[in-house]
Amino acid sequence: MxxxxxxxxxxxxxxxxxxxxxxxxxxxxxxxxxxxxxxxxxxxxxxxxxxxxxxxxxxxxxxxxxWTAPAEPTPTRTFAPPPPGFPRMEFPPPMPEVPKGSPQPVPTRFGLTYNVPSNERWMATNDAVMGWSDNSGIVATYGAVSEYRRNYCAEVKGSALAHVGVTGRNAVDIDSAARDEVAKAERIFGGKTGRIPKVELRGPVPLDVSGRPAVRYTALVTDIPKDTSCDPDQAQFDIVATPGYASAEVMLLMVEHHRGLPNALPGNEVEAIIGSLRKTE
Incomplete structure (x- = not known):
C-alpha cells in the first residue's frame, strides 16, 4: 500500500x-x-x-x-457509701503528744486508733496516704499511714520496711471485707512482668476491739519477684476488720512488713500494733 x-x-x-x-x-x-x-x-x-x-x-x-477496636477499659471499682445518717468525719482528730518512749496513738477518721512505737525508726502520722498499683490499675489505698524505717533503701525514694494504714468499706460484713482485702497481697507483691509470688493465707482469727467483733487475716508472701534491689524476698500482709464508728461501716487496719531483711520489723511489734486497735477516746 x-x-x-x-x-x-x-x-x-x-x-x-x-x-x-x-x-x-x-x-x-x-x-x-x-x-x-x-x-x-x-x-x-x-x-x-x-x-x-x-x-x-x-x-x-x-x-x-x-482495624481492631481498643479494649474496653477495666471498670473502676466503686464502693457503697455509708448509710443515711451514719456519722461522718472528714479529717481524723489531731495526733496527741506523748512522752518520749511511750506508744504513739494514731487516731483515724473511722473513730478507731492504733499505736506505733514513738522512736526514730517510726514516722507516725494520720494525714499521710499511700497505696499500690500494677499494670491493671490501683490495687489498694490507705490513709492515716505510719512508716517504719522510711528511706531504708537509696534506690527507691520513700521506701519503707513496714507500713500501717487504714481504709473503710460499706454494705459488707467484716469477714468478707477482710478476706477481700487480704487477697490483694498477690497483686501488691507481684512483679511488673506479671510474675506472681506465692501467697499463703491464714485466718480467720476472731478478735475483740473495744467490745466489738473483729477478724484478722494474714497473707504470708514468698518468692516475691524483684523489680529493684529494695524488694524483699518475703513479706507479711495483715488485715484486721472491725465495725467503724464514723465514715464507714467497716474499718480495715493494714499492717505490711518486709521479712528476711536487716532491721526488719520484729514480729512482736506487729502483734503490739494489731493489739492496740481500739475506739478513739
Missing part, C-alpha cells in the same frame, strides 16, 4: 473533505463528531473517577477490616 491514506471506499481523504465543505455537510458532521468526542471524553472521565472511587472504597474496606 502507498504512503497516502485511503479510506475503505477508496476515496482520497483531502478530496472528500473538499466536497463535504463545498456542499455545507462538514459543519453538521463536525458538530456531531465534536459531540461524540465530548461524550467519549466524559465517559472516560466517569470511568476513571469510578475506578478511583472503587480503589478508595476497597482501601477503606481493607482498613476497616484490619
Amino acid at each position: 502507498g504512503g497516502e491514506f485511503v479510506d475503505i471506499q477508496g476515496h482520497c481523504p483531502m478530496k472528500l473533505l473538499h466536497q463535504l465543505r463545498r456542499y455545507g455537510v462538514l459543519n453538521p458532521i463536525g458538530r456531531i463528531v465534536a459531540a461524540f468526542a465530548a461524550f467519549l471524553v466524559f465517559a472516560l472521565v466517569i470511568a476513571w473517577v469510578s475506578d478511583r472511587q472503587f480503589d478508595s472504597d476497597a482501601a477503606d474496606s481493607a482498613a476497616t477490616t484490619a
Whole structure:
C-alpha cells in the first residue's frame, strides 16, 4: 500500500473533505463528531473517577477490616457509701503528744486508733496516704499511714520496711471485707512482668476491739519477684476488720512488713500494733 491514506471506499481523504465543505455537510458532521468526542471524553472521565472511587472504597474496606477496636477499659471499682445518717468525719482528730518512749496513738477518721512505737525508726502520722498499683490499675489505698524505717533503701525514694494504714468499706460484713482485702497481697507483691509470688493465707482469727467483733487475716508472701534491689524476698500482709464508728461501716487496719531483711520489723511489734486497735477516746 502507498504512503497516502485511503479510506475503505477508496476515496482520497483531502478530496472528500473538499466536497463535504463545498456542499455545507462538514459543519453538521463536525458538530456531531465534536459531540461524540465530548461524550467519549466524559465517559472516560466517569470511568476513571469510578475506578478511583472503587480503589478508595476497597482501601477503606481493607482498613476497616484490619482495624481492631481498643479494649474496653477495666471498670473502676466503686464502693457503697455509708448509710443515711451514719456519722461522718472528714479529717481524723489531731495526733496527741506523748512522752518520749511511750506508744504513739494514731487516731483515724473511722473513730478507731492504733499505736506505733514513738522512736526514730517510726514516722507516725494520720494525714499521710499511700497505696499500690500494677499494670491493671490501683490495687489498694490507705490513709492515716505510719512508716517504719522510711528511706531504708537509696534506690527507691520513700521506701519503707513496714507500713500501717487504714481504709473503710460499706454494705459488707467484716469477714468478707477482710478476706477481700487480704487477697490483694498477690497483686501488691507481684512483679511488673506479671510474675506472681506465692501467697499463703491464714485466718480467720476472731478478735475483740473495744467490745466489738473483729477478724484478722494474714497473707504470708514468698518468692516475691524483684523489680529493684529494695524488694524483699518475703513479706507479711495483715488485715484486721472491725465495725467503724464514723465514715464507714467497716474499718480495715493494714499492717505490711518486709521479712528476711536487716532491721526488719520484729514480729512482736506487729502483734503490739494489731493489739492496740481500739475506739478513739
